[in-house]
Amino acid sequence: MKKLLVVLALGAMVSLNAGMVSAVSGPNTSENEYENKERGIIVNQDVDGDGIIDTEDDCLETIPCKEEGCQKKEEPKPVVIGDDDKDGVLNNIDQCPNTPAGFEVDELGCSKLVDLKVLFERDSYIVxxxxxxxxDTFIEFMKKHPKYNAEIQGHTDSRASEKYNEVLSQNRADSVKAYLIENGIEEERLNSVGFGELSPIDTNDTAEGRANNRRVVAVLKK
Structure with missing residues (x-):
């Protein structure tokens, strides 16, 4: 009788242990029987055969990736906004995207001051x-942007009298204006003003500085 009780007790313990193992590891399920191929209580199964156990695999229904178990999505590349016309204003803000190099622009990328790079000999207003x-570059710009008008501004160095320089600077501005009109810019879009020696951009104490001050610039207006 005692032997029978011992056998029954051992059988019960074996059955209990088998149930616990089954509860932990799950049934011996093949790939085809894997229920919806969803992650479950089977902790050591690799249903897609990619070498990554199902509890750690986010791609149970994909073609095996072998190394990663899941194809990594490429990180989005940062968007780089350029400045095609090199005026210091980015393309997404620039309302005047074809500004020639060297034009001074406002915060929207539209020109306001143009250094025409026209210098004059002393006491001369010949271009x-x-x-x-x-x-010619400025003329092309004006033709492409008919909404712009321009004020042509003439300047001198400080030699001679202030009154004389005022007249000389006006003649310089008029000469440039005439060149623009002769090459296709409508006269009504232009006006010219002489500022004499009052707005130097360089020293008047050297020959080079005085040469830089004998100039004509344009201010654009819409």
Missing amino acids: DSNFTQRL
Whole structure:
């Protein structure tokens, strides 16, 4: 009788242990029987055969990736906004995207001051042919942007009297204005003003500084 009780007790313990193991590891389920191929209580199964156990695999229904178990999505590349016309204003803000190099622009990328790079000999208002290339670039810009008008501003160095320099600077501005009109810019879009020696951009104490002050610039207006 005692032997029978011992056998029954051992059988019960074996049955109990088997149930606990089954509860932990789950049934011996094949790939085809894996219920909806969803993650469950089976902790050591690799249903898609990619070498990553199901509890750690986020791609149970994908083609095996072998190394990663899941194809990693590429990180989105940062969007780089350029400045195609190199005026210091980014393309997404620039309302005047074709500003020629060297034009001073406002916060929207539209020109307001243009250094025409036209310099003059002392006591002269003749536009030298060496400086017409920059004027031709400005003419192309004006033709492409008919909403712009321009004020042509003439300047001198400080030699001679202030009154004389005022007249000389006006003549310089008029000469540049005439060149623009001769090359296709409507006269009503232009006006010219002489500022004499009152707005130097360089020293008047050296020959080079005085040469830089004998100039004509344009201020654009819409």
